[in-house]
Amino acid sequence: MKKLAFHTMILAFCCGMISSAFAQQQQEITCFESRKGASEVVKRDLQPGWPNVKCSPKTGAVLWWGDPFDGTVPMGDMPLLGNVAPGKAVVKPRSEKLAILPMCATACHNGVGPAFNPPTLPKDKKPKPIPTMVGLLPDAQNLQHGRGRIWCLDCHHTTQRNKLVDNFGDPVSIDQPQLLCGKCHGDKMRDWRDGIHGKRIGEWASTGKKRWFTCTECHNPHNVQDGARNRGFVQIAPESPPQLPKGMKDAKYERVHGIAH
């Protein structure tokens, strides 16, 4: 967090910004919503004295939302979600956060070059290590998802690399990963659709407006199981523990001194 602030400070300095802007940049606080690196928010005031988020000073996690729908867009179509009225389901688009996404479809994988047409794709479906790709996406080098049974183009569209792919090979927006993930994880998608799996914020009534957290906001799609840990959610730093009861010196006290029987 501090590192990022430092970089922005240098950037602001290089651009020759005036000193008042410099002071503003210095106070900028960036927090993460669910998983680090997936959905960062910058703290600001929605109204005087009413911030958009409150962050944990210890871990930098968002603890509280002033407006749950800040920066969201309608979720778009979702099969079997006809009972949700239009505009009641919103998501925060991730595409603008993914810095290299606009380049994906134009710079290298534009789908027109002969080397990238489907006929010349590797027959063994093993991705070739391309130094540029490895540098851009370290996760992709050692793809954990599927334990070697799937490869890039099972999820990414063949000719439109800034899109995902559905069951029929049609492109799906990167902001609707559920349409892709649900292909295999149908039980999880059913629970997610009904609000049992995953996270939503906003209004609690079943007809209320909610911000849905999509699959990739909580799970890293390239390494869902977190390597050998084999858990769906990466480890994070916990918040500080509660106050010790009066007289207890530390948390190990009972282990050392035993408990009275």
Place this chain on the structure above:
Amino acid sequence: MGAAALMTMSDDAKAATEWAEHFQGNYRLMTPEEKAEARTRLERRYSAEYGKKVTVDGTEAQPGVLMGYALNVRKCIGCRRCVKACVEENNQSRGKNPGERIEWIQVLRMERGEFATDKMNHGYPEGLGIQVGGNAYTPAGQVLEGQYRYEPEAVPEKDATYMPIACMQCEKPPCVKVCPVRTTYREADGPVVIDYNWCIGCRMCMSACPYWARRINLTNPVLPKEEMNPVTHYLGNRPRMRGVVEKCHWCLQRTRKGRYPACVEVCPVGARKFGNLLDPESEVSLILARKNVFRLKAELNTFPKFFYFYD
């Protein structure tokens, strides 16, 4: 009463409201006018005390609503974000001295390793550990108080599972049964609430609660002005005074306005679910219909509306 009139006319918001509060009745027995008056009084007092516009809401329970809560124990990673979000939202005391830091949610940590194969045979008598589960001095499955104060680099730890507890909002709450002044009661839409002004701080409810859900303000609560949440409810998160008991009320100031409780919104793994039990389409109703659900200490017949479940 001349003095009373003088006191209430006073410019000092605290003195004026304190005098009137002495003659205030039990919130449940007040007329709507008296309730509105009490809330206006408090708004004035808090606004002066915290230096910003504080609202004290009094929204009543809506018909057709019975709030319910469900928590997925398989998902919980023990990060304690719910605990901190609750403190941010509900204006708990956050001082440094003993008794000045109040948290309503407690995350219990259970050690899986207690029942690990290498420890199973450590029982007493020798060699029979696997039958008795540990031994008399380190019994397997025994959780020590200190274990809840875990502070590792990262959670979830390999050999631990976590179980957050807070007020279970019982349908038959033991705390309500024992309250000598009847200041704590069940609201029509489910939550058990406290009229802090009527509480005498006897702590009967704290001993009666089988879920360790209630906390007392032994000292004057420490609540910095800039951290105070100005959107409050009379029965919810308005700042408390010294000597009163407080507990989780499912963020009444939010849920009565339709918003999810703070802990539900903050949970990074989506383990916490909240909804209307009378609505068959709500998240909680679907969980009750579909998942493996249990209530904590169900044998006590307190009938919590807080359900634990796993996939």
